[in-house]
Amino acid sequence: MNYTESEERQALRAAVADLGAKYGPEYFIRKARAGEKTDELWREAGRLGYLGVNVPAEYGGGGGGIGDLAAVCEELAAAGCPLLLMVVSPAICATIIARSGTEDQKKHWLPRFADGSVKMAFAITEPDAGSNSHRITTTARRDGDGWVLSGQKTFISGVDESDAVLFVSRSSDQKGNLRPSLFIVPTDTPGFNWSPIEMEIVSPEKQFVCHLDDVRLPYDALVGDEDGGLLQLFAGLNPERIMASAMGAGIGRLALAKATGYAKERQVFKTPIGAHQGLAHPLAAAKIEIELARLMAQKAAALYDAGDDLGAGEAANMAKYATAEAAVHAVDTAIQVHGGNGLTSEYGVGMLAGVVRLMRIAPVSREMILNFVAQHTLGLPKSY
Structure with a gap:
């Protein structure tokens, strides 16, 4: 190793x-x-x-x-x-x-x-489905030599700056069973509309509700096989978790860099505040947590790149959980080290809080990751 x-x-x-x-x-x-x-x-x-x-x-x-x-x-x-x-x-x-x-x-x-x-956005989340992808109601039906898509998605990132959106829908197989299917929908397709969601997070990328009103697509808008939607879907979700982990680790590193720089220069009682264990120890603990999370993320990436999808799935979920928790701790510690300055625009620390807090929720919530580990890693009965 x-x-x-x-x-x-x-x-x-x-x-x-x-x-x-x-x-x-x-x-x-x-x-x-x-x-x-x-x-x-x-x-x-x-x-x-x-x-x-x-x-x-x-x-x-x-x-x-x-x-x-x-x-x-x-x-x-x-x-x-x-x-x-x-x-x-x-x-x-x-x-x-x-x-x-x-x-x-x-x-x-x-x-x-x-x-x-x-740029291409990705649309899976629905208002009434949440983390339960089995309740997706966006449907695709065959119509002549093409498809007709209908449904609604929410919290879809960057639709306004994307050329197309990769939609997760459900279509019928030859037996009439519904299974996931993936479709590329250009953002200028008639019947495809979106509206912004007002968010408290400071970010150039915006969130949207997407509406598909009998959107007509050619047959080749379908990605992959009609019967392989689930495997194709999860081929993209493990990289999503790995990338979310990478972003969380980067933001955590940014927060720590700001905090340690401030702690070295800021003096209150005739010595830099970083000399006091009350600030030094939380910063050191946050550093340890971020480095541990980074290792798991790198393991997940190595397993995925080696073609071990099963092992990568477990590691990617663990990495996403660990990195989100570490990033939240790092940013909160950085704000505390800055004192009142941690919530000013000048120092740029407070605005990180909303971003890393979201990482506990998206792209998969910490609770669903714990469900996954409990069931698939520990072998406990399914709880939901």
Whole structure:
């Protein structure tokens, strides 16, 4: 077992960290508060090949794995630029299309994922289903040589800046049974409408409710096999958890960097406040928690890239849980270290609280992860 990343991965991290430092938290916060997008950073990251490190080389990508893309996501977050759509577009959508898409779909979408010239949102959550994906009511029915989609999704990230949305729906097999199916729906398709959800979180990426009103699609809008929807779906959800872990680790690192820098300089009783164990110990504990969570996330990525979907599923859920908890603790500690300054706009710490708190809920709640571990890892009876 090797606990040291390859020289190539370390070089990738260093290069991405340099790019992130070029923009920094001031750029990200300014864009978010103005209601603007981080298009300049996204385009440059795409041009440099960072958004496509996991796309197969034959389609213009870097030919790496989800571990490489997670490293990019983490370093940008640590630099103060957590790009939520990295979790969605190149991780979930590009992975699913690369694994299950037709050759035409791969040729059409993957090169543009690789250079960042396209963004694709992902829609699974519904108002009445929540974490219970078996209650999804968005349906797809065959109509001639195409499909008709109807339904509603909620809390869908970045629809307003995406070229298409990958929808999870239910369609009937030859026996009439409903099973998950995945469809690519361009955002300008007639009958597809969306409306924003007002959020308390400061972020350039917005959340939306999506409405599908008898949206007509060609047959080739279907991704993969009509009978393989569930396996194809989970091929994208494990990378989602790994990427969420990477973003959480990056934000936790950012919070700790701000807090330790402040603790070294701020003096109250004739010595830097970081010399007092009441502040030093919580910071040290937060550092330990983040590093432990990062190890589990790297394990999950290694298992996924090695093709061990079962092992990756367990590790990815554990990593997402651990990283969310560690990030929440790190940000809360950073706010406390800053005192009143922790809630001012000048220091940029307080605005991180809403982002990391959301990580306990999305993309999968901590309670559902605990259910998963209890049932599948510990072998306890199913509780829901």
